[in-house]
Amino acid sequence: MFAYVIRRVLATIPVMALVALFVFSLLYLAPGDPAAVIAGDQATPQDVERIRASLGLDRPYLVRFGSWVWGILNGDMGVSIFTNLPVTTMIAQRIEPTLSLMILTLILAVTIAVPMGVVAAWKQGTLIDRAVMGFAVLGFSVPVFVVGYLLAYVFALELDWLPVQGYTALSKGFLPWLENLVLPAVALGGVYIALIARITRATMLEVLQQDYIRTARAKGAGQGSILFLHALKNAAVPIVTVIGIGIALLIGGAVVTESVFAIPGLGRLTVDAILRRDYPVIQGVVLLFSFVYVLVNLIIDLAYTLFDPRIRY
C-alpha cells in the first residue's frame, strides 16, 4: 500500500506540469496587451512599446515559460503587472475570504445534504423523497447568481437581517465573519447540496438492499442506527468522492459568488486579472486552484486505502 501511495503522489506531478504548460500557453496566446492598459488613455504607441519592453513581454515564448517555471519552483510566481506586488502576496491577501467561503459552504452543504439524501432513501417514493429530489434538480437548474441576488434582496434589503456585501476577517470575531458569509455560502451551496443529496440517496438505496442491513434489521437494530451507523458508513466512499470532485463546482461558483457579494477573494481576483490581462496573476491563481483540486482528490483517494480495507489497488 505504501508503494501505492508513492505511486499516486508521483502521478500528480505530470498532471500539474501539464496544467502549468497549458495555463502558460493559453495566456501567452491571448490577445489584449497589458502594456496598453497600463499606459492609459493618453499614451502614444511609443509609450506602449517602451512599457512592453520594460515588463519583459517582448521576450520569446520558451524564455518566458522557462523563467516562469523556475520561479514557481523557487516559490516565486512573478510580480503582478498592475500592482507591482508579488503574485504570492496578492494570493495570500485574498486566500482567507475564499477559503472561509468554501469551508463554510462545504460544512453547510454536507450537514444539509447528507441527512436529506439519507431521509429520501429511507422514505423512498414518498412525498419527502420527491421533495428532496425536486429540490436537487432545482439546485442544478437555477444559476448561482440568480440565487445570490434573490437571497440578497430578501434577507439583506427587505428584511435587513444580514449584510449585503463584503467580508470581515475571522480575527475580528466569529459572528461578524459568519454574518458576511451566510448568504454567499447558501447561494454557492445550492448546486453542491443538490449534488451531494443525490449521490447520498442513490448510494444509500444500494446499500440498504445489502444483506448485512437486513441482518442488522433482523437483529432488531433501530431505524436511526441502521441508517446512520450501518448504511451511511458503507455508503461513505462514493459520497466523499463526490464531495472531492465537487470542489471544482465550488471554485467555479466562487468566482461568480464573490462578484455578487463583493467578497475580496481569489475568485474576484481571477475575474479582475482576466479582464486586465494580468498574466502572472491569472497563471498563479489558475495553477493554485488546480493544485488545490488535485490535492483534495489525492487526499480523498489515499484516505480510502486507510479507512476502507476492502479497497485494494
Place this chain on the structure above:
Amino acid sequence: MNRRTFLKAGAAAGGMGLLGGLPAPTLAQGTAARTLRFVPQANLANFDPIWGTQYVVRNAAALVWDTLYGVDENLVPQRQMVESEEVSADGLTWTFRLRQGMKFHDGEPVLAKDAVASLVRWSARDPMGLMLRAIQQELVAVDDRTFRWVLKKPYPKMLLALGKNNSPCSFIMPERIAKTDPFTQITEYVGSGPMRFVRNEWVPGAKAVFERFADYRPREEAASWLAGGKRILVDRVEWIVMPDPATASAALQNGEVDWWENPISDLVPTLRRNRNIRVDIADPLGNIGTFRMNHLTTPFNSVKARRAVLMAMSQEDYMRALVGDDDKLWKSLPGYFTPGTPLYTEEGGEILKGERRLDAAKRLLAESGYKGEPVPCIVAQDQPITKAQGDVTADLLKRIGFNVDFVATDWGTVGQRRAMKNPVGQGGWSMFHSWHAGADCINPAAYTAIRANGAGAWFGWPDIPAVETEVSAWFEAKTLEEEKAAIRRLNKAALEEVVYAPTGFFLTYQAWRANVSGIQKGPLPFFWGVGKS
C-alpha cells in the same frame, strides 16, 4: 428584528453556546465616526500616478502626494507647496520657492531637489510636461527651498501645467522615488500630502486605506478643489472597491459604506427615497462621450463617411442610454469643448443639431465609395460608459448601412487594439468609444483627443492641419478674446473634418450618507473638509 440581533437570536435558539462566548465586537462609536468608507469609480490596481494615468489613480494620489500648485474651483492655479515664484521679464527663467516646514510621510523634509526630480519624471509622461521638456534649458535646485527652470521659449501656461487636475498631475515625491524610470512603476508610496497610504492594508481590487498624516501643515486659505488648506477631518479613509453597482447601492442603503463616487442614475431615485442618503451631481464639468473613428482605414478615411455618422447620430439616444431618464443630466453637444466653460462654442455645429437625417447620411455614405466592407467596432463591455454607447452605435451604423463587425471585448483589449494602424482584416479597427472628463476639455492644453497632427495624434490619427493651426493659435493667445476666437475656428474645422464624433455631454451623480458633511462637487472626490458624525 434587525440585523445585529438576527444572528445572536439564531445563536441562542440553536443552542450554540460556544458562539455566545465569543466577542461580538461592537465598534466603538468614535472609531466608526473617524473612518470614512468610500466606494471609488474603479479598482485602484496600481498606484503610480505618473506611470498609470487612469482617473482612479489620480484621485487616490491627490490624497498622498501634494502639488506645487493646485487649481481652485474656478480652474485658476493657486500656490500650494510653493510659497512664491518669480518669472524673469523675458518669460524664460522661472524661480520657485517652497513653503517652509513641509515633510514627507517618512519624516524627511521636502527639499527643492525632490521637486526637481519629480518634475523631471512627470515631464517625460505628461503632454504639457513634454512641451516644457522640449523648450527646456535647465531645471536645477538652487538651494534647499529654491529651484529654477530656464526655458528657451516663454511658456505662459506654466502654472496651469504644474497645478492642473488632469492626469498625470505633477505630484511631488521624494527624490529617491522620483528617480524611478518614468516607464517603470514606483514601489514606495511616500508623499507629503494630507494622508498616508497604508500599504500593508492595500488589497488591489478590493481595498485601499489612507491614514491622516499628523505632520501635514495645511495652507491658511480655505480649501477649494486642489488649492487651499487640505484639512482632513477623519483619521482614516477606506476605499472599498465594488465592481457591481447593485451591490454598492445596497451597501450604501445599509450604511455599510459612507460615500459612493458614481451611482448609476437609474438607482438614484431609490437612493433619494432613503432619508439617510444625500445625492448630488459629482462634477459640474461633467464628461464628454466620444465615438472615435480611425482616419487611416476604410470607411472612415473618407470625410464623407465620417460626416454621415455625424448627421445621422442622435446624441439624445446616446445620452439616454448613458444616464437614463433624468434630463437634467445631459446636454447635446454640437462641439468639442465643455459646456459652461469660457471657451465653449457651437461654431460649425449645425450638423449635430435638429432633425436627424438618416437618408442624407445613407447618400453621403454611398458617395464616399463605401462598398459594404466590414467595419470593426471595438467596444469594451466592462466599462458601463463604453458599453452603453456601443449598443447605440451598433444600431445606428446598421441603420446607416454600415456592415458592422461588433467586437465585444474588455477595456484592456480596446487599449491594445486601438493602437494598431493595420488595415481592417489585419487586426485594424474602425471605431471605438471612450469618454473625456469635462475638466480635460475646457481648452486644448491637456485635451489630447482634439489634436489632429496625424501620427502624433491620439488613436484614430486624424491629420487635419487646420485644427493644428488653431491649437497653436490658442497656445500663443494673450487674451481671452484671442483664445475664444482660436477655439471657435478650431471647433468649426474639427467638425468639418470630424476629428471624432462627440456623443454628448453628461453629468454623473455621487451619493453619501446623511451623517457625512463637506462633500464638494468637482472633477475628483476631495476628501479634505469631509467629516462624519
Place this chain on the structure above:
Amino acid sequence: MASATLLSPIEAAPPQGVAAAAPMPDVLPPVKPRKGFIGFVRRHPTMAIGGALLLLMVLVAIFAPLLGTTDPTALAPARRTREPSAMYWFGTDMLGRDVYSRVLYGARVSLIVGFSVAILASVVGLAIGMVSGYVRILDSIVMRVMDGLMSIPPILLAIALMALTRGSVQNVIIAITIAEIPRVSRLVRGVVLSLREQPYVEAAVAAGTRTPSIILRHILPNTLAPITVQATYICAAAMITEAILSFIGAGTPPTIPSWGNIMAEGRALWQVKPYIVFFPAIFLSITVLAVNLLGDGLRDALDPRMAKRL
C-alpha cells in the same frame, strides 16, 4: 482518480460536468412495448414533463418572430425601463428594447449553445475515449492530458479560453466544449475498457472478428446509452455556463440577445427593475430544469437497474 470508478455515471454528472466515470449497463435495456402516448407518460413521467417543457422552448425559439415580438435589438432610449404592461409584456430594458422579444429570441442562443456543446463534446469525447480505450500506447498520454484539463475547474477553463478570443456564439460553444470533453472521454474510455472484458466481445475477438467491426457492432452501441444521458447533463451545464460567461462579461456579444446577456445588462438595476433579470432567469431555469428532467428520465429508461429505485 481510480476511485471515481465506484460512481455511477449519473450521480457523478451534475450540470457543471463534474467528473463522471465509468460503470455502465451490462446489457442494452430491453425494448419495452409501446402502449401509446399515455402509457409512455405514465411509465416515464419525468421524461415526459422534461421533454414537453423542452419541446415548448424549442417551439418558442423557432417561432419567436410569430409570437407577438418586435425586433429584439431595436433601440428606443426614449422609452427605456418601462414596467411590464399590456404594451410591453415583460417591460423594456435600459436601452428601451422589448424584454419579451429579447427573452423569446434569447431561447435560440441558449438552446443552440446547449445542444451544440452536448453534441460536439459527445462526438469528440467519444472519439478520444475510443482511441484511448483501444490504443494502449496512446492511452496513458491522452488520459494524462485529460487529467490535466480536468483539474482546472470547468468554468475557470471556459473563462480563460474566452479571454483568448472574441465573444461570439461560436467561440462560446468551443470554449465550453473544450471544458466538457475530458469528462466524456473518461466515461467512454471506461465503458470501452470494461466492454472489452465482456465474454461476448472476447468471443468475437477469439472468432477473429476484425476490430472495426467489433467497435461498430459491440462497443459503439453500448456506449450510446451512457453518452446520451451524459449529453443531456452537458447540455444543461452548457446553458448555465453560457449564462455565467455572459454575466462576467466574457460570453456572447451583446448585439445578440441571450438570456445571459439580458441578465448581465439588467443586473445593475436588479434592485429597482427586477423584471429585467427575472424573466430571463425564469426561462433559463425552466429550460435547464427541463433538460435535467429529460436526462433523469432517459437515465431511468436506459438503465433499468436505476429505474427500479426511482
